[in-house]
Amino acid sequence: MLFCKECGAQLKEGAAFCPSCGTNVKTHESERIDQTRQQIAPAKKMSKKKKLVIAGISAAVVILFGAYKVGEHFTDKNRKIENFEMALIEGNTENVAKLLNTNDPQLKISETTVKGFVDYYKKHPNEVNELINNLQDQSTYIDNNTNKKSTSSFFSEDDLKNGVVNLKKDGKTWLFYDNYTLEVEEVYVSISTNYKNTQLSIAGKEIGKADKKNFEQTYGPFLPGIYKVEAKLKTDFVDLKKKREVTLIDVGSKVNIDMYLEGEEVTVDMESFDPTIKAELFIDGKDVKINPNENPTFGPVLTDGSMKLNVEATLPWGKVKTNEIPISSSEVEINLGQSKDLQETIFNQVVSYSKEALEAYTSGSADKVTTATNRNKEDILERIEYLQYREEYYKGQYLGTTFAIDSLNVEYNGEQWEAEVEVLQTYNEAEYYEGETPQLEKNEVNRVYTLVYNEENKKWLIETMDYSYGYGTDNVKEINEKEPKTYQTSWGNSKITDDKSQQIASFVEEYMYASVDAINAENFSIVEPYLDSSGKKYNEQKEYTAYLNEKGITEELLNIEIKEVKKLDDTTYQVTSLDEYKLMYSDGTDKTTSFKTVQKVKIQSDGSFAMNELISTDEQ
Numbered sequence: 001m002l003f004c005k006e007c008g009a010q011l012k013e014g015a016a017f018c019p020s021c022g023t024n025v026k027t028h029e030s031e032r033i034d035q036t037r038q039q040i041a042p043a044k045k046m047s048k049k050k051k052l053v054i055a056g057i058s059a060a061v062v063i064l065f066g067a068y069k070v071g072e073h074f075t076d077k078n079r080k081i082e083n084f085e086m087a088l089i090e091g092n093t094e095n096v097a098k099l100l101n102t103n104d105p106q107l108k109i110s111e112t113t114v115k116g117f118v119d120y121y122k123k124h125p126n127e128v129n130e131l132i133n134n135l136q137d138q139s140t141y142i143d144n145n146t147n148k149k150s151t152s153s154f155f156s157e158d159d160l161k162n163g164v165v166n167l168k169k170d171g172k173t174w175l176f177y178d179n180y181t182l183e184v185e186e187v188y189v190s191i192s193t194n195y196k197n198t199q200l201s202i203a204g205k206e207i208g209k210a211d212k213k214n215f216e217q218t219y220g221p222f223l224p225g226i227y228k229v230e231a232k233l234k235t236d237f238v239d240l241k242k243k244r245e246v247t248l249i250d251v252g253s254k255v256n257i258d259m260y261l262e263g264e265e266v267t268v269d270m271e272s273f274d275p276t277i278k279a280e281l282f283i284d285g286k287d288v289k290i291n292p293n294e295n296p297t298f299g300p301v302l303t304d305g306s307m308k309l310n311v312e313a314t315l316p317w318g319k320v321k322t323n324e325i326p327i328s329s330s331e332v333e334i335n336l337g338q339s340k341d342l343q344e345t346i347f348n349q350v351v352s353y354s355k356e357a358l359e360a361y362t363s364g365s366a367d368k369v370t371t372a373t374n375r376n377k378e379d380i381l382e383r384i385e386y387l388q389y390r391e392e393y394y395k396g397q398y399l400g401t402t403f404a405i406d407s408l409n410v411e412y413n414g415e416q417w418e419a420e421v422e423v424l425q426t427y428n429e430a431e432y433y434e435g436e437t438p439q440l441e442k443n444e445v446n447r448v449y450t451l452v453y454n455e456e457n458k459k460w461l462i463e464t465m466d467y468s469y470g471y472g473t474d475n476v477k478e479i480n481e482k483e484p485k486t487y488q489t490s491w492g493n494s495k496i497t498d499d500k501s502q503q504i505a506s507f508v509e510e511y512m513y514a515s516v517d518a519i520n521a522e523n524f525s526i527v528e529p530y531l532d533s534s535g536k537k538y539n540e541q542k543e544y545t546a547y548l549n550e551k552g553i554t555e556e557l558l559n560i561e562i563k564e565v566k567k568l569d570d571t572t573y574q575v576t577s578l579d580e581y582k583l584m585y586s587d588g589t590d591k592t593t594s595f596k597t598v599q600k601v602k603i604q605s606d607g608s609f610a611m612n613e614l615i616s617t618d619e620q
Contacts, residue, residue: 077139077167077180084165084182085132088121100165100223101181107221109184116203116225117184120249123226131163135182138167142180164224164251185251186221191229193259195240195300198233200259224249231259237283237301238263263300268292268311269333272411279313285324292334303327316417316455317345337408337419343477346419346460347403350449351479353462354398354425360384362394364491372462373452379464392563393489395438396429400480404471407448417453419460422446422471428484433564433576437502438488443559446470469592501565501573504601507609508575509560515541516557516581522549532602535612552586563596571603574615594620 004018080099087095096118097111121128168183191200191208198210200219207219226247233240240261248255268281270293281290281298284307290298292311301307308324311334323338336342353371357380360366366380387394407422425445430438448468451460511530518527524545531538548555557579564576580594600613 077142077178078136080180080182081132081135081139081167084135085128088118088128088131089125091118091122093118099182100184101168102184102186104186104221107184107186107223109223113223114225116227116248117223118225120225120247131165134163135165135167142167142169164249184223187224187248187251188218188220188254189222189229189246189248190216190218190254190256191231191259192216192256193231193261195233195261195263198231198240198259198261201230201232202227204228218254222248224251229257229259231261233261233263233300235263235300236288237298238307240300240302261300262302262304264303264330265297265299266301266303266327266329267297267331268309269331270296270311272334272336272409273313274412274417277313277315279311282310282312284308301327303329317342317453317458317460335408336410337421338405342410342419343403343405343408346408346421346451347401347477347479349451349460349462350403350421350423351401353449353465354401355485357465358394358396358398358487361387362487362489362491364388373454376462376464387489388491391434393432393434393438394429395432395486395488396427396440397484397486398481399426399428399442399484400478401425403477403479404473405475405477406473407471416455418463419451419453420448421451422448422468424470431561431563436565439502501567504573504575504609505562505565508562508577508599508601508611511611512560512577512579513557515545516555519545519548520554530611532604532610532612535600535602535610537599537611537613540614541611554584556582556584558582558592568600572612573601573603575599575601578620596620 083095084099086092087099093111093114097109097114100109100114100117102109121131163185165182165184168181170179170181172179189202193200193210193215194213196210196213196215198215199206200208200210200217202219202222208217210217226245229244229246231240231242240263242259242261244257244259246255246257270279273279273293275293277293279291279293281288281292283301288298292298293313305326305328307327309327309332310322310324312319312321313336315336318341320336320339320342322334322336323340325332325334325338337346349371353369356369356371360369360380361384364384366372366377366384369377369380372380402424404422404424408419409421410417410419412418423446425447427443427445428440429443430440432438446468448466449462450464450466452463453459454461507530511527514527514530518524522545524542527541527545531541559578559580561578562575563578564574566574566576568574575598577597577599578594579597580592582590582592584590596616596618598615598617599611600615602610602612604610
């Protein structure tokens, strides 16, 4: 399409002149062609050097732009928060250590020191979200407050929370970018312990040593997290240890940790010892080189029963080592009786004495007694004289003795060594009078024996033998006779009685038990068949039963021994017995007492027996 050069009017194809202004079109066309030719004339070739410069500039622009974008990516604060979140979720201590910073030069951040931090968030995964959300809120806050030169004062404001880890703006990096760090807050701990020289450690690293009793010291800084705290004290007796897992997550505050060791000073009670005796103390089988007779207090040790002690002492009868005793309190009493060798010696001596005593009572002589003191021999002779005076005879067998092991106690009384033990002794025996036939019955007797050590004879001797109420322990030892010997009084003229006397003796025993049953059941009819309704005994028995019932007193017949059945006439017999009762009162108390009872028994017209009269009853 052509236009007039002069007036700009459109020209038709092939026109020689402009229809508007008359300008010669040929001249115009020639000029246009020349201009076109000038425009499309070939350009001059660019030099190789110029091309290289242009290409270098272009590449540099591209590289710089790319580098800027890469730097922008790697320094982006939100990306740093995302990487931190991922490292926490994965438990990657290496990455967490790389991402965390601190402004405290004493707080060292490494893969090792961040372990407790990572462990805490593993154990509390819900708190990871809380931590990350807070960092994201801080990031948003920073974006909305770009006019502020520093973020150091951001987190004191009411609308933004200061957390365990905080996002901080820290100058420029690589000249162009804002630098952001994840700054962790430090924590401190105060540790207290009770013994000097106790070693303290956190996360397996020793941090201090107590330089006095009741020690307390503040340690830190530490990263927030979960830590194992340990206190350890090595003594001559035991290594005391205490371990605790503690959580240090409350930044800005000091955590108090009690690492008191559970050990105590313990005193060995040696009051029962001769103070001149040399002794050695053993803890868990180890000789700790302490003479408890001179230095009875030692420690610290555990008093929870896990540790045991025993004492070895050189005594007049030889070296004695006690059984091990659990340390369960701050005072441990030593009982030399808890030595197996000594137990065997004492027990065998009691067995020997028990047989020698029967030999003396039945022979009328204490000459063969080798296991008793002179005092005890005198007691035996007095008993023999009493039996001879009463014309009481004995026939029986010693069957054995059950020893209460825990009751065996040995101590020094200031002049000599004494031992005491409770026993249950068993016999087949009978006591009888002139003209009676002894009927052996099994009899068990609770006794307590006292022995003294005779240094001249180098042996333990029986000093006393008394009755006891028995022992309450299952820790016993039985020593029984395999072939019991029979002992019978040889100094009297014992005669065999008739069958009638034996029948009457058995009847009286039955009556005595029926009497107790009637009292305890508050039912007189139980004993009524045994009574002569025309005799004095009938009303006396009825009144006595009613009296005890009114008072709330019950009875237990512990033992009855028929001592004599004496014929008075063809229908009347006099029966003497020794009776032992236990009386139980309504207030819960009880009393054991013995009586010598003399009663009359009548033979009824049908040949049966009946209690007729109580002649006498004397408390023994």
